[in-house]
Amino acid sequence: MFSFFRRKPKEEAPVVAAPEVAPAPASSVPPAPSAPVSVPSVPANTAPSAPVAVTAPSAPAVAEETEITPAPAPAPEQKKSWLSRLKAGLAKTSSSLTTLFVGARIDDDLYDELEAALLTADAGVEATLFLLDALKKKVKEEKLTEAEQVKAALKTLLTDLLTPLQKPLVLGKHQPMVMMIAGVNGAGKTTTIGKLAKHMQMHNQSVVLAAGDTFRAAAREQLAIWGERNGVTVIAQESGDPAAVAFDAVASAKARQTNVVMIDTAGRLPTQLHLMEELKKIRRVLGKAMDTAPHEVLLVIDGNTGQNALAQVKAFDDALQLTGLVITKLDGTAKGGVLAAIAKTRPVPVYFIGVGEQIEDLQPFNAQEFVDALLN
Ligand SMILES: Nc1nc2c(ncn2[C@@H]2O[C@H](COP(=O)(O)OP(=O)(O)O)[C@@H](O)[C@H]2O)c(=O)[nH]1
Ligand SMILES: [Mg+2]
Numbered sequence: 001m002f003s004f005f006r007r008k009p010k011e012e013a014p015v016v017a018a019p020e021v022a023p024a025p026a027s028s029v030p031p032a033p034s035a036p037v038s039v040p041s042v043p044a045n046t047a048p049s050a051p052v053a054v055t056a057p058s059a060p061a062v063a064e065e066t067e068i069t070p071a072p073a074p075a076p077e078q079k080k081s082w083l084s085r086l087k088a089g090l091a092k093t094s095s096s097l098t099t100l101f102v103g104a105r106i107d108d109d110l111y112d113e114l115e116a117a118l119l120t121a122d123a124g125v126e127a128t129l130f131l132l133d134a135l136k137k138k139v140k141e142e143k144l145t146e147a148e149q150v151k152a153a154l155k156t157l158l159t160d161l162l163t164p165l166q167k168p169l170v171l172g173k174h175q176p177m178v179m180m181i182a183g184v185n186g187a188g189k190t191t192t193i194g195k196l197a198k199h200m201q202m203h204n205q206s207v208v209l210a211a212g213d214t215f216r217a218a219a220r221e222q223l224a225i226w227g228e229r230n231g232v233t234v235i236a237q238e239s240g241d242p243a244a245v246a247f248d249a250v251a252s253a254k255a256r257q258t259n260v261v262m263i264d265t266a267g268r269l270p271t272q273l274h275l276m277e278e279l280k281k282i283r284r285v286l287g288k289a290m291d292t293a294p295h296e297v298l299l300v301i302d303g304n305t306g307q308n309a310l311a312q313v314k315a316f317d318d319a320l321q322l323t324g325l326v327i328t329k330l331d332g333t334a335k336g337g338v339l340a341a342i343a344k345t346r347p348v349p350v351y352f353i354g355v356g357e358q359i360e361d362l363q364p365f366n367a368q369e370f371v372d373a374l375l376n
Contacts, residue, residue, distance in 0.1 A: 090336045093336050106150055115128055118131060121337030123337035176253035177296070181298045190219070209261075209262050210248070212265040276315070299312065328354035
């Protein structure tokens with residue numbers, strides 16, 4: 001019921017190491033072997049030939065071997081505390097949305113108040129108008145007469161809007177699986193990478209990190225210490241070109257048959273260079289290190305960013321073709337409506353949401369749970 005990742009069964013031929021097309025980095029690792037890289041060390045399964053359908057994480061497992069549950073699986077009380085933190089984080093929006101239905105008549109005033117509440121919750125104009133229109137239609141069609149019924153109808157509409165964003169991250173599809181993690185400074189990239197690395201290790205995935213945010217020595221050191229403590233190789237370069245660091249990390253993963261490469265990136269540059277150009281370069285170089293890479297390009301967003309979050313999704317998606325989002329800090333003063341804005345305007349899947357700094361605070365996004373926390 002609470003699966004963290006979905007693992008793709010192995011059906012393709014072993015991935016062949018791409019020819020070395022070095023962007024002239026000072027390589028800190030041995031070059032990738034020219035022989036085909038052997039099949040990943042993840043347990044082989046009785047590979048069905050079709051890719052596993054990517055379904056909602058809450059759906060029952062189709063086959064044991066394709067579904068991975070986090071180890072340790074969140075105990076019921078842990079899950080409860082996670083949900084209560086999400087609820088607490090969204091409490092302000094929740095109470096403003098909920099109270100307007102209490103004892104209300106279904107009239108223009110109610111719709112006006114709802115419009116204001118949705119806009120205040122960062123849902124944005126497009127999603128707000130969409131929800132209001134759909135709600136009015138539903139109220140008419142279903143001849144709803146009680147405010148409670150209207151609230152329930154809104155819940156259904158919101159869940160329907162957000163459900164397409166729900167998508168598990170699939171492991172084991174590529175060897176190595178190369179993930180690039182982007183986002184503005186302070187969004188939670190490095191923290192998220194740390195949490196993901198631990199979750200992946202629990203699924204027997206070996207991980208290498210590329211310290212692509214190379215500009216701050218302190219950040220580099222912090223990552224190195226973290227890596228040492230957690231048995232994760234961290235590839236870094238002093239004064240290095242982040243694209244070269246990323247390239248080295250993929251080469252290292254190929255040589256050592258590491259399952260997952262995560263590339264941390266900068267959120268701001270100390271130079272005149274344009275951040276997006278820098279990130280695009282990293283993306284291009286990853287493609288040189290491995291034909292199919294990057295396999296995932298994640299944007300980490302601080303849930304408190306408000307409407308600017310949508311602007312970030314658009315800008316990073318235009319530059320990098322995002323495959324997924326991670327929304328952090330929903331335990332703070334986040335209003336939550338921005339997910340509706342994203343769903344309506346730029347529906348990039350939301351792989352995970354974070355409600356705190358502990359490893360178990362990062363969990364897969366589930367539309368139903370989220371709406372339950374927002375509108376109870
Ligand atoms: N409350 C809360 N804090 C978080 C969460 N995720 C990250 N942080 C904190 O946000 C700050 C910035 O995170 P960091 O990973 O360094 O951001 P980066 O600049 O994008 O790498 C750190 O103090 C983190 O502990 C979250 O889900 N909830
Ligand atoms: Mg960082």
